[in-house]
Amino acid sequence: xxxxxxxxxxxxxxxxxxxxxxxxxxxxxxxxxxxxxxxxxxxxxxxxxxxxxxxxxxxxxxxxxxxxxxxxxxxxxxxxxxxxxxxxxxxxxxxxxxxxxxxxxxxxxxxxxxxxxxxxxxxxxxxxxxxxxxxxxxxxxxxxxxxxxxxxxxxxxxxxxxxxxxxxxxxxxxxxxxxxxxxxxxxxxxxxxxxxxxxxxxxxxxxxxxxxxxxxxxxxxxxxxx
Amino acid sequence: xxxxxxxxxxxxxxxxxxxxxxxxxxxxxxxxxxxxxxxxxxxxxxxxxxxxxxxxxxxxxxxxxxxxxxxxxxxxxxxxxxxxxxxxxxxxxxxxxxxxxxxxxxxxxxxxxxxxxxxxxxxxxxxxxxxxxxxxxxxxxxxxxxxxxxxxxxxxxxxxxxxxxxxxxxxxxxxxxxxxxxxxxxxxxxxxxxxxxxxxxxxxxxxxxxxxxxxxxxxxxxxxxxxxxxxxxxx
Numbered sequence: 001x002x003x004x005x006x007x008x009x010x011x012x013x014x015x016x017x018x019x020x021x022x023x024x025x026x027x028x029x030x031x032x033x034x035x036x037x038x039x040x041x042x043x044x045x046x047x048x049x050x051x052x053x054x055x056x057x058x059x060x061x062x063x064x065x066x067x068x069x070x071x072x073x074x075x076x077x078x079x080x081x082x083x084x085x086x087x088x089x090x091x092x093x094x095x096x097x098x099x100x101x102x103x104x105x106x107x108x109x110x111x112x113x114x115x116x117x118x119x120x121x122x123x124x125x126x127x128x129x130x131x132x133x134x135x136x137x138x139x140x141x142x143x144x145x146x147x148x149x150x151x152x153x154x155x156x157x158x159x160x161x162x163x164x165x166x167x168x169x170x171x172x173x174x175x176x177x178x179x180x181x182x183x184x185x186x187x188x189x190x191x192x193x194x195x196x197x198x199x200x201x202x203x204x205x206x207x208x209x210x211x212x213x214x215x216x217x218x219x220x221x222x223x224x225x226x
Numbered sequence: 227x228x229x230x231x232x233x234x235x236x237x238x239x240x241x242x243x244x245x246x247x248x249x250x251x252x253x254x255x256x257x258x259x260x261x262x263x264x265x266x267x268x269x270x271x272x273x274x275x276x277x278x279x280x281x282x283x284x285x286x287x288x289x290x291x292x293x294x295x296x297x298x299x300x301x302x303x304x305x306x307x308x309x310x311x312x313x314x315x316x317x318x319x320x321x322x323x324x325x326x327x328x329x330x331x332x333x334x335x336x337x338x339x340x341x342x343x344x345x346x347x348x349x350x351x352x353x354x355x356x357x358x359x360x361x362x363x364x365x366x367x368x369x370x371x372x373x374x375x376x377x378x379x380x381x382x383x384x385x386x387x388x389x390x391x392x393x394x395x396x397x398x399x400x401x402x403x404x405x406x407x408x409x410x411x412x413x414x415x416x417x418x419x420x421x422x423x424x425x426x427x428x429x430x431x432x433x434x435x436x437x438x439x440x441x442x443x444x445x446x447x448x449x450x451x452x453x454x455x456x457x458x459x460x461x
Contacts, residue, residue, distance in 0.1 A: 003329050010326040018314045021353075081362070082308020088276060090327040091300040 004096050011100025016107060018077060025070045025108060032069060033116045036062045037123050051124055056186035059120060060179060063146065064172075066112050071150035072167045074101055075158035084159070088224060098151060098220035102213075105147040113139055126190070134195040138185045141205040145178035148212035155223045178212075181205040227252045227377055227408035228273060233282035235268055235432075242268045243279065244432035250425075252376065255399060255409035257419040257440070259448075260429035261456050266412035267307070269429065270379050273410060274304045287376060300329075303375030305383055309362035310369065313355040317346055317365055320354060324369045340368040345394065359386035367398060378402055380411045384418040396421045416448055430456045 001009065019025055040058050044051055078084040087097055117135070121128045128135065153171045157163040182205060185198040195202075228250040235243040242265045250256045258266050271277040272284065275295035284291045286298040311320055318337055325332035341347045344364040354362060363386055370378060378399075384392050399409055399422045413419050419426060423440035426448065435455045443451070 006326055007329075010323055014312065014315065014319075014323050017319070018312060021314045077312065077314075080308075080313060081311045082306055083310050083312060085276060085304075085306060085308065086310035086324065087327070089274065089299050089302060089304060090324075091296065092329060 004093055007090075007092060007096035008099040008103070011097050012103045012107075015074070015077075015101065015104035019104075019108060025073055026111065029066045029070050029108075029112045030115060033062055033066050033112060034119070036065065037116075037119055041123060052126075052190075055120070055124065055126065056183050056190055059117070059186060060142070060183050062116050062120075063109070063113055063142070064175065064179065066116070067109055067146050067150055068168050068171065070108055070112070071105055071147070071154050071171075072157075072164065074105055074151060074154045079158065084224075094221040094224050095217040097224070098155070098216050101155075102147050102151045102216065105151050106143055109143050109147055110139075113143060131189050131192065134189040134198075135186070137195060137202070138182055138189055138198070138205075141202060141209060142178060142182035142185075144209045145182075145205060145212055146175065148209060148216050149174050149178070152212070152216040152220065152223070155220065177208045178205060181208065227287060228410070229283075229285040230273070231283045233269070233272060233279045233284065235265075235272060235277065235279045242432050243272065246282075246429075246432070246434050248427065248434065248437065250377075250408045250410055252406050252408050253403055254424040255403055255411060255422050256425045256427055257423035258410065258412040258427050258429055259414070259416070259419060259452060260412075264429040264456070265432040266429055267381055270304070270306070270381050270410065270412055273377075274302055274379050275299060276304075300374065301376045302379065303370040303373055303377070304379045304381075305363065305366040305370060306379075306381045309359070309366045311354045311357075311362045311365050314353060316351050316353055317341055317357070317361075317368075318350040320365055321368055321372060325372045328373050330372050330374065336372065340371045341365075343371050344368045344398075360388060360391055363387060364391070367395070370402075371398075376407050378407055378409045380409070380413075382413055383411060384413055384415045392418060416445060416452075420445060420448065428452060428455050 044054060078087060117128065120126060150171060153167060157167045157170065160166060181201045185201040185205065188198040189195065231247045233243050233246040234241065246269060248256065258269065260266050268277060272279050275291050275298060278292065287301045289298045291298045310324065315323065318341065321337045321340060322332045325337065338347055338350060341350050344367050346361060346364055346368065354365065363383065383395055387395060403409060420440060426438055426440045426443060427434055428436040436451060
């Protein structure tokens, strides 16, 4: 493995190990997701048609809100004991840190999404087995987009005082292309249509992912240094 | 190792470092003394390339550190107020993380040897959350021992260390100097300073008001000079 790869890997390893031990984000995210499900259930009532139409939006609203909670915390551990300063002083390409953090966020968000999708199926009596494959493709591309841009903005706002306010204000407008594409693609997939029907949305999603990833990798060093 | 000339830094138009010039050759230790707010930490952060000065020049290990900060960071190790320790990782895991990030050999034997050097091998697998601030500071020094740094910057390193820890730290710094490394140490501890310093500098109001060989100064001389030179400066 190259030095770059080792650096990205050790950041991923450190973040996941820290989360496994502290369970700070995962516990909060699970309870938050559960609360969302109850709220949506109360808001929409038992009308199955309305539920079917709203389900893709609700699903991604749940992911985004959970993501706002989880992604915003990703650099908080670096502020304790001035670890941020230590990262700045490490030699080599700093984008390895971004990549490691992004992968850690991707893993955490995927865990939350798997549980949330399962609970959605149970709560709203939706048979997801038949569409699991295509849904996984949409979830993968959407989660990459959310993690890429979320990790970057989390780094940007980690050192500012009003970060809890700034983080969603900055993040949500930038996530619009990802959300638009994922909700539309999810609607097609949950409607039982083949994945090819969602090809144009998936292309938009993949394009947005690549753009966010490249911007993140290229700008992270300046953000860390700022 | 370090050549700095005319360093200036202002925050919101208030000068914090005001025309500081200094030279720290390899194999020597410069101790920075000064009251609170004198600019010691800011000067250390400038030398570490963490803060860019408003003007002046800085060369570290023969490289222009203001033009190419990234190129000199491999030569720099810093033990600052924060210990760079992750609370939910063990001592060994912390070292593994920083050794890998620094591009160094992170084999377990080497990490344990570094922990043994700072007398923490018995708690290698315990989480840092349970450690005292002195123990975390030792992890920071073990991190330095693992790297290839030639310039060591320390901010109040004697804080939180017991008598044995202070003695151990002095020995560590002498060994680092002996290996050809340069040390810049900011402290309030006169005893600790005189034990390791080759030169002593006093910073007051952002200016270097004294820079003398430590061998020329007794503890009493130093106290008298310190009181005279820092009188009236903000504390």
